[in-house]
Amino acid sequence: MSPAPLLAMSDVLLGVIASGLTVHQIFKRFEPDSIPIHLALLFLPPTIFTYLLHPHISLLAALVASFGTYLTTLLLSIVIYRLSPWHPLARYPGPLYLKVSKLPLTWIASTGKQHKFVKKLHERYGDIVRTGPNEISIRNADAIPSVSTLPKGPRWINSKMAFSDQNSLIAEPNPHEHARRRKPWNRAFNSSALKGYEEIIIKRANMLYEGLAAQKGEVDLGKWIGYFSYDFMSDMAFGGGSEMLQNGGGGSNWHTLNDGMASFHVIGQIPWVVLYLRRIPSFARLIQRMVGQGVGLAIQRVKNGSLSRDLFYYLNNEDGAEPSAPPFRETVSNGTLAMIAGSDTTSIALSNLFYFVLSDPAVYARLRAEVDRYFPPGENPLDTKHHASMPFLNAVINETLRLIPVVPDGSQRRVPKGSGGRVAGPYYLPEGTITYVHFYSLHRDPKYFSPHPESFYPDRWLSPPSPPSSPSSPFSPSSPSPATPIHTPSAFVPFSFGPANCVGRGLALQEMRMLVCLLLQRFDMRFPERDAYDPRAYEAGLEDWFTIQKPALKVVLTPRQA
Numbered sequence: 001m002s003p004a005p006l007l008a009m010s011d012v013l014l015g016v017i018a019s020g021l022t023v024h025q026i027f028k029r030f031e032p033d034s035i036p037i038h039l040a041l042l043f044l045p046p047t048i049f050t051y052l053l054h055p056h057i058s059l060l061a062a063l064v065a066s067f068g069t070y071l072t073t074l075l076l077s078i079v080i081y082r083l084s085p086w087h088p089l090a091r092y093p094g095p096l097y098l099k100v101s102k103l104p105l106t107w108i109a110s111t112g113k114q115h116k117f118v119k120k121l122h123e124r125y126g127d128i129v130r131t132g133p134n135e136i137s138i139r140n141a142d143a144i145p146s147v148s149t150l151p152k153g154p155r156w157i158n159s160k161m162a163f164s165d166q167n168s169l170i171a172e173p174n175p176h177e178h179a180r181r182r183k184p185w186n187r188a189f190n191s192s193a194l195k196g197y198e199e200i201i202i203k204r205a206n207m208l209y210e211g212l213a214a215q216k217g218e219v220d221l222g223k224w225i226g227y228f229s230y231d232f233m234s235d236m237a238f239g240g241g242s243e244m245l246q247n248g249g250g251g252s253n254w255h256t257l258n259d260g261m262a263s264f265h266v267i268g269q270i271p272w273v274v275l276y277l278r279r280i281p282s283f284a285r286l287i288q289r290m291v292g293q294g295v296g297l298a299i300q301r302v303k304n305g306s307l308s309r310d311l312f313y314y315l316n317n318e319d320g321a322e323p324s325a326p327p328f329r330e331t332v333s334n335g336t337l338a339m340i341a342g343s344d345t346t347s348i349a350l351s352n353l354f355y356f357v358l359s360d361p362a363v364y365a366r367l368r369a370e371v372d373r374y375f376p377p378g379e380n381p382l383d384t385k386h387h388a389s390m391p392f393l394n395a396v397i398n399e400t401l402r403l404i405p406v407v408p409d410g411s412q413r414r415v416p417k418g419s420g421g422r423v424a425g426p427y428y429l430p431e432g433t434i435t436y437v438h439f440y441s442l443h444r445d446p447k448y449f450s451p452h453p454e455s456f457y458p459d460r461w462l463s464p465p466s467p468p469s470s471p472s473s474p475f476s477p478s479s480p481s482p483a484t485p486i487h488t489p490s491a492f493v494p495f496s497f498g499p500a501n502c503v504g505r506g507l508a509l510q511e512m513r514m515l516v517c518l519l520l521q522r523f524d525m526r527f528p529e530r531d532a533y534d535p536r537a538y539e540a541g542l543e544d545w546f547t548i549q550k551p552a553l554k555v556v557l558t559p560r561q562a
Contacts, residue, residue, distance in 0.1 A: 005055035008237035012052045020073030021046040023260060023501065024081070035275050046070040047276055049128045065245055088430035094121065095335030102132040112543025113439040115408035122441045128427055132269075139441040141491035142425030148498030150422065151175055153412035153434045155268040169334055169503075170341070174412075178500060184333075185503045187321060188314035194506050196309050197236055201511060202382045204364045206516050207245040208317040212557055219526050222351035222553035225424055225515070228345040229350075232511070237311045237338040239304060257340050258549070260290045265546035268412075290336070298332045308433040322353040332365075333527040338504070344547050345406040346508050350515060351550050353400040355538050356456045358527055358555065363458060371484060371520045381521040395461035397512055401448065401494035408440035408544050411496050439493055440544075460487055524558040 007015070021039050053062035081087060082099055089099075097104050108117050119136055122130045127140045138147065155172040156508065169185060172178040187193065203226040208228040212219060229246035234242035263286065267273050277283045298312070299355065307319050315334050317325040325331075357364050370393060374386040387393070415422045415433045421431045429435055446453045495502035502508070519525070527535045532556040541551030 005052075006343065007052055009053065009056040012049055012056075013065070015067045016046065016050070017073045018050070020070045021077050024074055024077040028081075033272060033275065033406075036546075038275075045222070049541075055340065058175045061303060070517075077259075078534060082292060089130055089134065089136065089433065091138060092128055092130045093125040094482065098131055099133060103271050103487065105131060106266060109269050109544075110266045111124070112545055112549070115438075115544040117443040118409065118438050119444065122445075129236060132434065134432065135317070136429065137436060137438045138424065138425075138427065139438055139445055140425045140427070140444065141277075141488060144425075144437055144490070144497050145429060146422055147413055147435055147437050147498065148411075148426040148500065149175075150413035150435070152178075152500070153184075153414040153436070154271045156271075161234065170337055175499065181326075184314040184317065184322070184326075185320065187508055188311050189503050191490065191506075192360065193309065193314070194510060198382075198505065198510075198514075199237045199311075200232060200308075201514055204228050204235065204245065205382055205515060207231070208515070209518060209522055211248075212523070215557070218533070218554045219557055219558070220552045221354055221555040221557075222347065222550050225350045226343070226347040228515070229347040229511070230339070233339045234297065234342040235310070236507075237335045239307055239310050239312060241297040241300060256544075258288060258344070260286055261340060262545040262549070265544075268546070279372050289537050292432070295402060296331050298328070298335055305414065311335065340494045341502075342504055343488070346511050348406050348550055349397075349401060349404075350512055351507070351553050352404045352542075352548075353396060353512070353516065354519075354525070354537065354555070355553055356403070358398055358525055359535060360456060363396065366523070367396055367516075370518050371517050374518055375521050377521075379521075381517040382514050387510075387517075390513075392463055393460065393513060393516060395458040398461045398492070399456055399458040402443045402492055402543065403437070403454075404548055405439040405442040405443060405494045406547050407496070408438075408548060409546070410439045410493075411500065412436045429542050442491055445491070446486070447487040448476070450486040460485065499509040522560060524560055526556050528556055 008443050023045065026032075026041060032041070046069075049070070050062045050066040051057075052065055056062075057065065058333060079100055083096070084090065087099075095104075103150055105114070105117075117130070118131060121131065121137070122139045127138065129137045129139075133135045150175040152171065155293075156173060169178065169181050171235050172181060199420060204229065208224060208506050212224055224322075227249055231242045231245050261281075265453040266481070267277060278287065301310075301312050302316075306313050309319075312319075312331070312335055315326070315331045357367055369386050371381070374390060375383075413435055417431050417433070419431050421433075424435070442448065444453045448539075494510075495505040527533060535554075536552055538553055543549045
């Protein structure tokens with residue numbers, strides 16, 4: 001026998017609807033990040049109303065009616081609000097489906113093509129595009145200074161939650177804490193510290209040369225540069241621990257780190273999902289492998305002691321510049337960050353550089369001639385003394401980073417709640433807005449770089465620029481140049497901008513210059529015959545997994561005669 005009804009059925013259903021609307025407001029206002037709170041808000045109200053409905057209808061019907069009405073109301077309330085003129089971002093254009101949910105962009109991120117997708121959105125909608133219910137992508141250089149001073153966005157929350165609530169520097173959302181924790185990094189990358197790292201670079205660069213010289217036929221140059229970068233960053237961050245150059249890629253967790261970066265790129269679109277993913281054994285094992293590698297290297301580094309002034313020397317306060325050493329886990333997290341950020345980004349940029357240079361015979365000839373002028377046979381190509389006097393080398397590096405910034409989607413930020421909003425260039429961003437300047441789109445915008453913003457044209461960085469390269473080049477533009485070329489250095493931000501920019505910029509550029517000079521002095525380079533390898537597949541195969549990930553770069557190397 002069913003209990004006597006406490007409320008009329010219509011009143012119960014109105015209560016279900018009201019509770020769905022109320023819970024939407026709770027999620028919107030407070031953004032709870034606790035699984036018990038999520039479960040309570042999603043299941044407790046309809047469970048209570050199921051009990052109140054049961055006197056009127058069967059238990060099964062009450063369950064269906066209560067949960068169905070509640071969840072439908074909640075979802076409709078969310079969708080209607082996000083599409084309504086009352087939403088704070090209603091004025092900004094974008095696809096309807098992205099205004100409703102981030103799930104479509106999450107799927108696009110999982111294909112590795114997010115950078116190209118967002119660029120197409122900007123080409124269609126303009127310099128500001130709504131890429132999520134509460135997210136804005138900007139393609140306007142005037143917005144860079146304002147956006148870059150905002151706190152880190154929720155994408156970085158997944159890093160903190162996944163790694164047991166331990167932030168690395170890159171994931172620190174509090175600007176004041178970020179500034180405090182950046183101090184040892186600044187000491188580790190000042191000019192005197194960079195000079196001290198040259199010996200490590202030279203050692204690993206010579207190993208790279210020897211490894212490449214021993215190869216026969218086609219070589220995946222990008223893979224070998226990756227070995228160099230990973231070995232060097234292991235030396236630089238932890239005093240050693242990797243010998244990929246010696247072992248031909250074996251004996252390291254390089255692929256584990258890359259897999260982890262790809263996973264975080266995708267789930268970073270919906271960072272709250274990490275709350276649930278880290279309870280899945282396979283995901284937890286991936287995190288354990290990533291963290292375990294850093295812990296193992298750090299423990300070995302502590303046992304070995306301070307043999308040189310490596311990055312760990314500064315991060316662990318072995319220089320005594322701070323009142324006390326940071327927590328060990330913080331040092332491990334930052335050391336692991338250095339290995340990922342330093343090895344991955346530099347190897348990607350160098351691989352892209354050699355792809356562009358070898359694709360254009362005129363650029364290749366000019367760059368090699370400049371290297372030969374400063375580093376003739378018998379001259380040490382790893383000496384940095386001539387780098388400032390090599391304008392074409394630096395132009396080639398800049399143009400590579402312009403066309404393919406290593407972090408194409410920029411750095412996500414969030415306007416703090418209670419701040420009253422933020423003016424970014426010509427745009428007003430309401431408080432709570434998630435935003436980023438999309439570097440890949442910005443660098444290819446013709447209002448900042450013309451002529452031929454989509455073409456590899458290093459001369460745009462020289463003054464005065466020379467004409468585009470030879471007609472045989474696949475990058476040679478067919479259209480005439482405008483009377484007044486457009487070149488906007490303030491729109492060039494491959495290392496980000498502001499107080500949270502890339503602290504390792506100087507080291508990355510130093511590595512690139514040294515390796516380019518070494519390899520061009522020692523080898524003749526060319527792509528394999530077209531029937532064996534189509535080099536155009538390289539650029540088509542570049543994928544966006546937070547950092548750009550590269551396909552194989554097949555190259556034929558011939559040792560040059562002295």
